[in-house]
Amino acid sequence: xxxxxxxxxxxxxxxxxxxxxxxxxxxxxxxxxxxxxxxxxxxxxxxxxxxxxxxxxxxxxxxxxxxxxxxxxxxxxxxxxxxxxxxxxxxxxxxxxxxxxxxxxxxxxxxxxxxxxxxxxxxxxxxxxxxxxxxxxxxxxxxxxxxxxxxxxxxxxxxxxxxxxxxxxxxxxxxxxxxxxxxxxxxxxxxxxxxxxxxxxxxxxxxxxxxxxxxxxxxxxxxxxxxxxxxxxxxxxxxxxxxxxxxxxxxxxxxxxxxxxxx
Amino acid sequence: xxxxxxxxxxxxxxxxxxxxxxxxxxxxxxxxxxxxxxxxxxxxxxxxxxxxxxxxxxxxxxxxxxxxxxxxxxxxxxxxxxxxxxxxxxxxxxxxxxxxxxxxxxxxxxxxxxxxxxxxxxxxxxxxxxxxxxxxxxxxxxxxxxxxxxxxxxxxxxxxxxxxxxxxxxxxxxxxxxxxxxxxxxxxxxxxxxxxxxxxxxxxxxxxxxxxxxxxxxxxxxxxxxxxxxxxxxxxxxxxxxxxxxxxxxxxxxxxxxxxxxxxxxxxxxxxxxxxxxxxxxxxxxxxxxxxxxxxxxxxxxxxxxxxxxxxxxxxxxxxxxxxxxx
Numbered sequence: 001x002x003x004x005x006x007x008x009x010x011x012x013x014x015x016x017x018x019x020x021x022x023x024x025x026x027x028x029x030x031x032x033x034x035x036x037x038x039x040x041x042x043x044x045x046x047x048x049x050x051x052x053x054x055x056x057x058x059x060x061x062x063x064x065x066x067x068x069x070x071x072x073x074x075x076x077x078x079x080x081x082x083x084x085x086x087x088x089x090x091x092x093x094x095x096x097x098x099x100x101x102x103x104x105x106x107x108x109x110x111x112x113x114x115x116x117x118x119x120x121x122x123x124x125x126x127x128x129x130x131x132x133x134x135x136x137x138x139x140x141x142x143x144x145x146x147x148x149x150x151x152x153x154x155x156x157x158x159x160x161x162x163x164x165x166x167x168x169x170x171x172x173x174x175x176x177x178x179x180x181x182x183x184x185x186x187x188x189x190x191x192x193x194x195x196x197x198x199x200x201x202x203x204x205x206x207x208x209x210x211x212x213x214x215x216x217x218x219x220x221x222x223x224x225x226x227x228x229x230x231x232x233x234x235x236x237x238x239x240x241x242x243x244x245x246x247x248x249x250x251x252x253x254x255x256x257x258x259x260x261x262x263x
Numbered sequence: 264x265x266x267x268x269x270x271x272x273x274x275x276x277x278x279x280x281x282x283x284x285x286x287x288x289x290x291x292x293x294x295x296x297x298x299x300x301x302x303x304x305x306x307x308x309x310x311x312x313x314x315x316x317x318x319x320x321x322x323x324x325x326x327x328x329x330x331x332x333x334x335x336x337x338x339x340x341x342x343x344x345x346x347x348x349x350x351x352x353x354x355x356x357x358x359x360x361x362x363x364x365x366x367x368x369x370x371x372x373x374x375x376x377x378x379x380x381x382x383x384x385x386x387x388x389x390x391x392x393x394x395x396x397x398x399x400x401x402x403x404x405x406x407x408x409x410x411x412x413x414x415x416x417x418x419x420x421x422x423x424x425x426x427x428x429x430x431x432x433x434x435x436x437x438x439x440x441x442x443x444x445x446x447x448x449x450x451x452x453x454x455x456x457x458x459x460x461x462x463x464x465x466x467x468x469x470x471x472x473x474x475x476x477x478x479x480x481x482x483x484x485x486x487x488x489x490x491x492x493x494x495x496x497x498x499x500x501x502x503x504x505x506x507x508x509x510x511x512x513x514x515x516x517x518x519x520x521x522x523x524x525x526x527x528x529x530x531x532x533x534x535x536x537x538x539x540x541x542x543x544x545x546x547x548x549x550x551x552x553x554x555x556x557x558x559x560x561x562x563x564x565x566x567x568x569x570x571x572x573x574x575x576x577x578x579x580x581x582x583x584x585x586x587x588x589x590x
Contacts, residue, residue, distance in 0.1 A: 009497055013394040017407070020391045024414045024468070027425035030435050034428060042428070044438040088318040097315070107318075109326045112518075114526025114571060116543045117564045120550060121329035124561060128332050144325045176310060177300060178291055205418035208528040212550065221420045228424055228533060237428075240421045251416030255409065 028244065035237035042232045053238035062223060063239055070220040073135065074203035077142040078196050084143065085150025085195065086188070090180075092151070093158050104151075111148035118145065119212040126213065134215035141209040146199040153198070153258070157191035158184075194258030201247055201254070330568075337562035356562035366545060366563065373542035374570065376456075377524040380463050381517050384471045387464065388516070392475035393505070397484065408476065415469045423533050426462040427453065454536030462534040463524050470523060471516040478512025479505070514582050518575045525571040542567055 030044075038048035057063055088107045092100050110118055122141040123133075131137050165187065169179040185192075207221040214222060220243065227236045290296050303309045336342050340353045360366050391411070399407045414422060429435050430452040437449040452458050482505060490500045528543045535541070546567070549560030 010398055013390050013398055016390040017394040020387065020468075021410055024411055024465070026435075027422070027429045027465070028414055028417060030428040031421075031425040042431075042433075044433060044435050045442075084318065084321050087314075088322070091314050091318045094311075094314060097311070103318070103322065106322050106326055109330075112522055112572070112575075113330070113568060114522055116526040116528045116546065117333075117568050118329075118526075119528075120546065120560065120564050121333040123550065124333050124336055124557065125325075125329035140325065147321075147326075175291070201416060201418075205420075207420055208526075211528070212547075221418070224420050224424070225529065225533075228420075228427075236424065240424055244417045244421055247418060248413050248416045251412070252409065255412065259405070 031237055032241045032244070035234055035241045037234045037237075040233050042234060042237070053234045054242070056235055057238045057242060060235075060239075062218075066218050066220045066223040069217055070204050073138055073142065073219065074200040076139045077146060077203040078199040080139065080143040081146035081150050081199050082192065082196055085147045086154050086192070088147065088151050089154040089158055090184075092155065107151050108148045110144050115145075115208045119209045122209065123212045132215070133213050134217075137213040138210055138219070141213050142203045142206055145206070145209065146202060149198055149202075150195045153191050153195040154188060157188055161187050190257055194254050197250060197254035197257070201251055204247065333561045334565055336558055337565045339558045342557045342561075356558045357566070359559060360563060360566060369540050369542045369545045370563075370567070372540075373525060373567070374574070376460070376463075376541055377521050377571075380460055380467070380524045381521045383460070384464050384468055384520050385513065385517060388468055388471040388475060392472055392512075393479055396476050396479040397482075411472060412469065419466060419529055420533075422466055423462055423530050426458070426465055426534060430458050430461065453534065454539075456535075456539045459531060459535045459539050462530045463527055466527070466530060467520045467523055470519040474516040474519065475509065475512040478509045478515075482508045510582060514579055518579065521575055521578075522571060525567065 033046060034042055034044075035053055036049045036051065037046045038050035038052070088103070091097065092104050092107070094100075113121075119141065122137070122144065126133070126137045126140070131140070161184070165183050166179050169183045170176070174182065204220060207225065210219050210222055211225075218226065224236065224240060224243075227239070303313065337356055338352045338354070340355065360370075395404060395407045395411075417425075427434065431437070432449040432451065432453065434453075436452070437446070440446045441449070486504055486508070487500055490504045495503065526543055527541075528547065531539060531541055531544055535544075542563070546560050546563050549556040549563065
């Protein structure tokens with residue numbers, strides 16, 4: 001009797017884990033399955049199967065344009081957020097500067113403000129400084145959202161960096177810029193790559209900021225939102241499945257990179 | 264062995280202009296660089312100014328600026344201010360909120376909704392985090408975690424959409440129940456508070472999982488064994504050892520989930536119905552209607568921001584976590 005009772009909590013916890021995994025994965029699996037349905041409406045059960053929806057999505061000009069637009073925004077966002085994030089992280093780790101804790105807290109502010117309020121305050125702000133809604137506004141707001149995460153990722157890596165590496169470079173005659181380019185940046189590289197992929201994915205995924213700041217040109221989430229709100233056909237499922245596979249692959253790759261940089 | 268003669272010759276001449284390889288070397292070696300940026304790098308105040316200028320400007324302009332401007336507009340009678348001038352600052356926008364049920368009820372609903380979602384997420388995710396952190400073999404831990412992380416990368420909208428597949432009238436659950444003969448007609452699950460909470464928990468569960476996992480993983484297993492040796496029952500071990508030591512993870516997980524679910528926007532649009540209107544939707548309509556209601560919208564946003572941050576602050580103070588860890 002005893003071994004069974006001793007193992008009971010473990011078994012229950014294992015069951016909880018697998019139930020949770022099913023809870024997380026089942027809806028996505030159903031969504032993927034539905035993308036192969038040979039009918040023009042979304043409903044279970046699925047009796048006939050087809051690949052036509054994928055062919056249709058890949059020829060869909062709107063989808064391709066929205067994807068390219070989203071990718072462009074994501075790349076610009078990543079460039080801006082990485083530069084600013086590294087810059088802030090360097091400032092926060094510099095010796096002998098007053099108020100570093102405050103600077104760090106303010107740098108992280110956009111991460112604790114709820115997304116909707118972030119978007120609305122940015123909408124008000126761009127009207128104040130006369131930036132029209134559209135690409136520039138979207139990139140700005142996505143960058144503001146991404147900066148705290150870059151700062152934190154870079155700081156984690158910087159704190160594990162032996163201080164004497166830069167000192168050694170300086171002793172050997174490198175000026176601060178050269179030391180930064182030749183020593184600090186290479187050391188940060190794994191964290192930077194992970195952070196950059198994270199920026200790309202959060203930007204491509206972002207809905208609420210684009211909703212308030214976007215112009216007439218739809219990004220990928222806006223397009224999917226419009227299609228879900230309009231009539232539903234398995235075409236959305238095919239579209240979503242393609243996006244899911246691409247982003248999950250990129251995300252898993254980023255996860256591996258950051259994990260390696262921590263070890 | 265080290266050749267002493269070469270060392271002597273090297274130390275004899277000071278390394279004034281070091282030789283670098285590659286494009287960096289060419290740039291640094293050029294006279295143009297040495298007389299411009301190289302000169303700047305020699306003085307500490309200039310270096311500090313270069314280091315601090317852009318970050319401080321960015322933080323002031325884009326992190327504080329928008330919130331500040333939103334706060335300012337929330338006290339204005341008209342926005343943009345009417346041309347006939349006058350100091351048009353007023354408290355009317357805030358008064359409006361307390362005078363009209365139309366605004367007050369969704370606000371309360373939002374706060375209650377966020378609290379319920381946070382608590383349910385904690386209860387659902389805690390055993391899972393514990394299982395991955397303590398029971399799974401260390402070599403399989405990353406794999407067990409990654410399996411749960413896959414949906415995390417799918418994106419907010421796609422996950423929300425996939426919940427519709429599950430809960431719609433002709434979705435998987437209803438069809439399965441009908442095939443099994445439990446029901447004759449579908450149970451309406453979509454566009455209710457059930458589908459909304461289900462969807463939001465689905466969206467945010469991973470924000471809870473990661474902080475909890477990293478907190479529980481740090482608990483030394485010996486402590487739990489020691490408690491067991493001293494006669495603590497499994498429940499006592501959980502209550503007296505594991506729970507207090509995972510407090511940091513609970514605090515940061517709950518804060519993250521609460522703050523995100525207070526401002527959740529896409530999910531109510533797709534999964535909610537007329538009875539589940541929560542505050543973000545109310546605010547959004549004030550910004551998207553053709554007639555200008557920005558000051559009211561700004562005031563409501565300020566209220567939501569203040570109340571949610573205060574709630575989280577109080578929660579952190581009461582539970583006694585040190586700080587919110589963002590990742």
